[in-house]
Amino acid sequence: xxxxxxxxxxxxxxxxxxxxxxxxxxxxxxxxxxxxxxxxxxxxxxxxxxxxxxxxxxxxxxxxxxxxxxxxx
Numbered sequence: 001x002x003x004x005x006x007x008x009x010x011x012x013x014x015x016x017x018x019x020x021x022x023x024x025x026x027x028x029x030x031x032x033x034x035x036x037x038x039x040x041x042x043x044x045x046x047x048x049x050x051x052x053x054x055x056x057x058x059x060x061x062x063x064x065x066x067x068x069x070x071x072x073x
Contacts, residue, residue: 011052014045021045 009017021042024030 008048009045011049014049014052018042018045018049 008014021038025035025038
């Protein structure tokens with residue numbers, strides 16, 4: 001896992017897991033007993049990915065603001 005600050009997977013790992021869940025759910029042999037668990041996990045991963053994107057966006061905006069401020073005399 002790429003995020004050592006918690007037990008959450010990194011963004012790329014989460015996307016891979018989401019892809020695996022999607023393939024599993026699209027398959028013809030979906031295990032109905034696991035269906036709700038897989039959908040719940042997918043929801044958790046989507047939420048986590050959105051949070052990571054939002055955090056990255058804020059950081060990028062901070063850096064670009066700092067760079068712009070450094071360019072102005």
